[in-house]
Amino acid sequence: MKVKILILALSIVTLAGCGNDETPLGDTTGNSGPTTLYVNGNICVTSRANDTRWEPNDRIGIYMLAGETVEQNNKLYTTTDGSGKFTATEAEAIYLPTDGSRRNFVAYYPYTENLGDNGRTYTIDITDQSSQSAIDLLGSDNPETDKNTPSVRFTFYHKLAKIELNITSGTGFD
Numbered sequence: 826m827k828v829k830i831l832i833l834a835l836s837i838v839t840l841a842g843c844g845n846d847e848t849p850l851g852d853t854t855g856n857s858g859p860t861t862l863y864v865n866g867n868i869c870v871t872s873r874a875n876d877t878r879w880e881p882n883d884r885i886g887i888y889m890l891a892g893e894t895v896e897q898n899n900k901l902y903t904t905t906d907g908s909g910k911f912t913a914t915e916a917e918a919i920y921l922p923t924d925g926s927r928r929n930f931v932a933y934y935p936y937t938e939n940l941g942d943n944g945r946t947y948t949i950d951i952t953d954q955s956s957q958s959a960i961d962l963l964g965s966d967n968p969e970t971d972k973n974t975p976s977v978r979f980t981f982y983h984k985l986a987k988i989e990l991n992i993t994s995g996t997g998f999d
Contacts, residue, residue, distance in 0.1 A: 859920040859921070859923060860920065860921045860923075860972035860975050861918050861919070861920060861921075861975065862887075862889075862918070862919040862920070862921060862930075862970075862975055862976075862977065863975050863976040863977070864885075864887065864902050864910070864911040864912075864932075864976075864977055864979065865909055865910055865911070865976065865977070865978045865979070866879070866885065866904075866909050866911060866932065866965070866978065866979040866980070866981055867909055867978070867979075867980055867981070878907065878909075879904045879907045879908070879909050880907050880958065881904070881905060881906055881907040882903060882904070882905060882907075883903070883904050883907065883934065883935070883958075884901055884902070884903050884934070884935060884936035885901075885902050885903075885911060885932045885933065885934045885935075885936055885979075886899045886900065886901060886902075886932065886933050886934075886936045886937070886940075887899075887900045887902055887919060887930055887931070887932045888900075888930065888931045888932075889919050889928050889929075889930055890928060890929045890930070890931065891926075891928055891929075895944075895945075896928065897919045898944055899938070899940055899944060900913060900917045900918070900919050901913060901914075901917045901936055902917070902932075902936075921970070921971060921972040921975055922971070922972065923972065925971050925972055925973060926971060927969050927970065927971045928969065928970065928971065929967050929968070929969045930965075930967065930968055930969070930970070930977050930979070931964075931965055931967055932964075932965040932979045932981070933947065933962070933963060933964050933965065934961075934962070934963040934981060935958065935959060935961070935962075947962065949962055949985075951985070954987075957987075960985070961983065961985070962983070962984040962985050963981040963982065963983060963984065964981065964982055964984050965979035965980060965981050965982070966979060966980045966982075
């Protein structure tokens with residue numbers, strides 16, 4: 826009997842919390858002004874440093890593409906609390922086209938300002954492996970969105986592999 830009363834009470838509380846006053850994410854008002862991109866990211870399967878979670882202040886670089894044309898180049902986004910929700914400063918924020926056209930996005934980790942002469946070449950030096958997070962290169966999938974649904978969720982994949990070999994000499998070898 827107590828279980829039925831508890832379920833009934835929880836149902837009433839749940840219904841009391843429902844309403845039509847939610848504000849949807851994105852521009853549903855027909856506003857022709859700029860809409861900022863919202864970014865979430867998760868790391869796929871294999872580990873980064875100790876696990877598959879972001880650390881506070883991890884930084885990613887993001888590109889916005891229209892077909893093969895780069896419209897926003899290497900914008901810095903940071904997850905301040907390590908939750909995977911990334912934000913940018915006003916100067917770095919990506920604004921979606923006001924006409925509602927869709928764009929593709931590509932992201933990478935760890936962020937660097939210097940991406941070669943063409944702005945697309947990531948050079949990594951793995952001779953010093955004391956800081957795994959500094960050399961754990963991740964690349965994202967290619968999500969698409971527009972100003973009406975300005976949230977993208979990147980799935981990051983490891984681009985390098987760490988292999989450790991233990992070689993022992995056999996019989997007759999020094």
